[in-house]
Amino acid sequence: MDFTDVSLTALRVFRAVAEQGTFTAAAVSLGYTQSAVSRQIAAIERAAGAELLERRRDGVRLTPAGRVVMRRATVVLDEIDATARELSGLPGQAGTVRVGWFPSAGAVLLPAALAALRRTDPGLQVVSREGSTPALVRALRAGSLDLALLGSAPPFRPPDTESPPLVLQTLTERALRLAVPATHPLARGDFVDVADLRGQRWITSTSSGEDRLMGVWPGLDERPEIAHTARDWLAKLHLVAAGCGLTTIPAVLAAAAPPGVRVLPVHGGPQEQRRLLLARLPHPPSEQTNRVAAAFRAAALAIDTPGPPFPPT
Numbered sequence: 001m002d003f004t005d006v007s008l009t010a011l012r013v014f015r016a017v018a019e020q021g022t023f024t025a026a027a028v029s030l031g032y033t034q035s036a037v038s039r040q041i042a043a044i045e046r047a048a049g050a051e052l053l054e055r056r057r058d059g060v061r062l063t064p065a066g067r068v069v070m071r072r073a074t075v076v077l078d079e080i081d082a083t084a085r086e087l088s089g090l091p092g093q094a095g096t097v098r099v100g101w102f103p104s105a106g107a108v109l110l111p112a113a114l115a116a117l118r119r120t121d122p123g124l125q126v127v128s129r130e131g132s133t134p135a136l137v138r139a140l141r142a143g144s145l146d147l148a149l150l151g152s153a154p155p156f157r158p159p160d161t162e163s164p165p166l167v168l169q170t171l172t173e174r175a176l177r178l179a180v181p182a183t184h185p186l187a188r189g190d191f192v193d194v195a196d197l198r199g200q201r202w203i204t205s206t207s208s209g210e211d212r213l214m215g216v217w218p219g220l221d222e223r224p225e226i227a228h229t230a231r232d233w234l235a236k237l238h239l240v241a242a243g244c245g246l247t248t249i250p251a252v253l254a255a256a257a258p259p260g261v262r263v264l265p266v267h268g269g270p271q272e273q274r275r276l277l278l279a280r281l282p283h284p285p286s287e288q289t290n291r292v293a294a295a296f297r298a299a300a301l302a303i304d305t306p307g308p309p310f311p312p313t
Contacts, residue, residue, distance in 0.1 A: 002047065003047045003048055003049075005047065006043070006044055006047050007043075008076075008077070008080060009040060010040045010041075010043055010044040011044070011073040011076060011077055012030070012077060013026065013030065013032070013037055013040040013041065013044075014040070014041060014044050014052065014069065014070070014073060015070065015073055015074065015077065015142055015144060016029055016030050016037075017037065017041060017053065017060060018053070018060070018062055018066070018070055018138060018141065018142040019135070019138050019139045019142045019144060020135070020138070021059040021060060021134065021135070021138050022059045022060065023037050023038060023041070023060070041053065044069070048065060048069060050063070050065040051063055051065070051066075052065055052066035052069055053066055054066075061141075061162065062141060062142075062162075067141075070141075070142050070143055071143055073143075074142065074143035074144060096125040096126070096127055096288075097124065097125070097126050097127075097146050097147065097286075097288050097289050097291075097292045098126075098127055098128070098144065098145045098146045098147075099126055099127070099128040099129075099145065099146065099147045099148070099149070099292065100128065100129055100130075100131050100135075100136040100139055100140070100145045100147070100148040100149070101128060101129075101130055101131075101136075101148070101149040102130070102131065102132065102133055102136065102149060102150060102151045103130060103232060103233055104151065104233055104249070104250045104252060104253050105149040105151070105252070105276060106128075106130055107233060107234075107252075107253055107256040108252055108253065108255050108256050108303065109149065109171075109252060109276070109296065109299050109300060109303070110128065110149070112299040112302065113292070113295040113296045113298070113299040114126060114295075116295050116298065116299065117291070117292065117295050120291075120295075121291055124288055124291060124292070126292060133150045133151060133152075133159055134159075134160075136148040136149075136150060136279075137150070137159045137160050137166070137279070140166065140279060140280065140281060141160075141162060141281075143281075146280065146285070146286075146289045146292075147278060147279070147280050147289060147292060147293060147296075148278075148279045148280070149171075149276065149277070149278060149279075149296065150168075150276075150277040150278075150279050151250065151274060151275070151276060151277070152274070152275040152276075152277055153272075153273075153274055153275075154272075154273060156275060159277075159279065164281075164282045165282070166279045166280065166281065166282070167279065167280050167281070167282050168277050168278070168279050169277065169278045169279075169293075169297075170275050170276070170277055171275075171276045171277065171278055171296060171297060171300035172251075172252060172275070172276045172300050172303060173273055173274070173275045173276075174250070174251035174252070174273070174274060175251060175265060175266075175271045175272060175273055175274075176217075176218075176248050176249075176250065176251070176266070176271075176272035176273070176274050177248065177249050177250070177251050177253075177254060177263050177264065177265060177266075178192050178197075178217065178246060178247075178248055178249075178263070178264050178265075178266050179236075179237055179240045179246065179247050179248070179249050179257060179261050179262075179263050180192065180240065180246055180261070180262050180263075180264055181240055181241065181242075181243040181244075181246075181260065181261065181262075182241075182259075182260050182261060182262050183243060183260075184243070184246075186246075186264075187262040187264070189264075190264070191264055191265045191266065191267045192264050192265070192266050192267070193266075193267055193268050194217065194266050194267065194268035194269045195268060197217050197220060197246075197266070198220070198221075198222055199222075199225075200224075200225070200245070200246050201225050201226075201227040201244070201245040201246065202215055202216045202224050202225065202226055202227060202245050202246055202247065203215055203226075203227060203228045203229070203230060203236050203239045203240060203244060203245040203246065203247040204216055204224075204226050204228075204229050204230075204247065205229055205230055205231055205236070214248075215236065215247040215248055216248065217248055217266060217272075218248075218272050219269065219270075219272075227244055227245040228244055228245060233249065233253060233256075234256075236249075237249070237253075237256070237257055237258055237261055238258055240260075240261050241258050241259065241260030241261045242260070248272075249263065250274050250276070251263075251274070251303075252276060252303055255303070276300065278293060278296055278297070280293075
């Protein structure tokens, strides 16, 4: 089989596996059986005459040959999608920048940057999608994202060990905050002492692919009482507003807290820092990508400026 005979279906399956990180997750995202995904990957690897995916216990990653195929496949699939849009009478997406973001970045920073771009670059198209940091990094590597907003916690390791390293820029680095019901005794002051967090009820979630609890103040010397678990930040904050418990939040989310929630710093012990990163592949970005990146940098700088989080459009 010559590589020129590879089907578009095989290319789409290959991209999905690279983005999702496992055959099983790719099958779910595509609505295929896992055996069908395996057959398509086997066919494309036969045509390439090389292994395109390294199978590991924690999933798959692209081999050097796989990165070559993915780079070219992304161009082909994007052109096919653009052609389909034109034929169906939908507007084209020339100058489109594809952005990925982790959940808390989508609450304040992403809308603020997009609102600014609508004023300064009304012809620039930005399409975005939410994902966990590992999923967004895989999508960057697969070439299906141009930029990604990622979260990082100490010890601030790179988001992956692939080569070449991603280009990372720190947009903000701020201390973790505590969301407290406005009626809670801890909400009476301007900060919370870490010693007062013992015996509290917590609203948590688990980080994607990890066992680490998200929402409990790090380093507590007791087994936390988990009252509720929720996948998204909005649900967690509304549970706080309802008096159901406490949760930690990145400082960037303070502006999005609903009524009934106080967002406070925690004193005592080391400060728990969180970084907001802007990531991209190391090849030279397009001018459109540079403009979107600049909008994110400006929005991040404005987070600490008093005033409404969303400028008027």
